Amino acid sequence: MKKFCLFLGTVLSVFLLSGCGQGNIEMLDFVDVNFRGLDTRGTASYSVDYERLHNYLIENDKELEFESQNVYYDDQQLEEMLGISLDKSSDLSNGDSVTLTLDIDSSKVKNLVGGDKEFVVEGLDEAKKLTTEELEKHLVVNFNGVSGLGSATIDNTLPGELGYLGFTLVDDGKFKNGDLAKIEITEDLENRLADNGYLLDDDFDPSFEVKGLDEVAEKATDIANLDDIKRMIDEEVNRSYKDWNPEASYGSRYEIKEEGLFYRQFVRDSNDSQFSFNSATNNGNLVKILNVKRYYGGTENKLNTEFTAIIGFSDLFLDEENKVNVADLITIKDTKDSTYSVESVVQLYEGYGYNRVEE
Structure with a gap:
């Protein structure tokens, strides 16, 4: 096997030399430990003085014997051969001891000597x-x-x-x-x-x-003036689906069947979008689900359309007497067309976190 001497610079290059001296190199002499940071939270790191190692090799006519036939070794490759480690590297205080260990990979390089060396932590700043x-x-x-x-x-x-x-x-x-x-x-x-x-x-x-x-009732029945809000929902239903010239053929008449009153304390999450774009999706929601049939006016009593309506209020915030200020309520309105059954709409709203209010 050929023997190579190590030239250390930006890249460590191994050159074939003649007349190089023999002998082991104590690598602990070329590795130092540095401390930085605050006392009790200090950190330790090591550094290899490649320049001094290079000068030492030249001055003492030393050579390194590598098992590999590679001719280029950079700093990182050499560090891997040295197997450098610290027993502690963080949460250090002034006066602590840190042990540096070099576990030389003898399968790759023959004449580097490792070992252990203890360092006392010092120079950490007072926090x-x-x-x-x-x-x-x-x-x-x-x-x-x-x-x-x-x-x-x-x-x-x-x-x-x-x-x-x-x-x-x-x-x-x-x-x-x-x-x-x-x-x-x-x-x-x-x-x-x-x-x-x-x-x-x-x-x-x-x-x-x-x-x-803002305080929101856990259950609708915890609202002291619940009857007032229910009355206001019914008034909103009557305004929204009021017969118009029912005697005339061009008029319309509504038939409404209530399917239940439902309450939700909290919006499920920011992506909860069961309402149309101009409707509220806030907390403290009370809605009534209705089956609505609209008929043409006149005497034929012909069905024009059928759908499910959802009408109610959100922002049912309580005062100290558990009453809601009805002047601050936000109206909720939504509809589902005839492709949705009433049962499906109820199931949807239960999935959105609503519970039926037992009256």
Whole structure:
């Protein structure tokens, strides 16, 4: 087998030399461990001094004996042969010990010597602490939506670079009035704080009281003035399907059969689109499902069309007396043509989260 000496630069090239000296090379002398970051969250990394290794080889007329016949070895390939590892590389504190190990791959290179070397962690920066009081002071949290599905908007007024940090709350989107919303402590948040020289205080636990969310009844029968809303639905039905000149042949007459009253506390999700484009899809919905037949006017009593109508209101928000302000209601109107049976429409709405109101 031919013997090659190693030339180390941007690319490590192996040249066939004559008269090269023999002897093992202690590679631990050419690998160093570096520490950076904050005390208690420091990190360790190693570096190989290829330039010094190259100079050493030249000055001492050393050669490396490779089993492979390849003539080019770059830095990464050489590192793989060295088998470099650290027993700890993160969450380090000043004064800790870190062991560097070189497990030389002797099947690829014969005269490199590895081993273990211990390093003491030093030079990590002392961190500032972000406290509960400071964060509660500098985060302005507002809660929006309905109780049970409330979400938060957060404005950050922390000084300097910390003002660009984004904070989130645990269970955002599921808040109800009276909850204590907690900051979600993620690895990304801790890393970004550390990048700015901060760690969380040991007893860091900020919380924000959830309040101001609209209240929606769990069941329709929990609404104190339910009868008023039912009456308003009936009035809307009468306005929508009122006979028009029923005695004349050009007129129309309606026959209406109620199929039931249905209530849904919460919208299922943002993609819930069972209503037409101009209808509400909000929370606290009460609708009546009706079978509607429209007849031509005159004496023939001939059926013109048949369909299913859905009429009601959304945004049935409760006050402290569990009453709904009927002046704030949003009208719901939808229809399904004769290709839908009434039974199918009822099943659809039950699938959308509606429950029949037992009267």
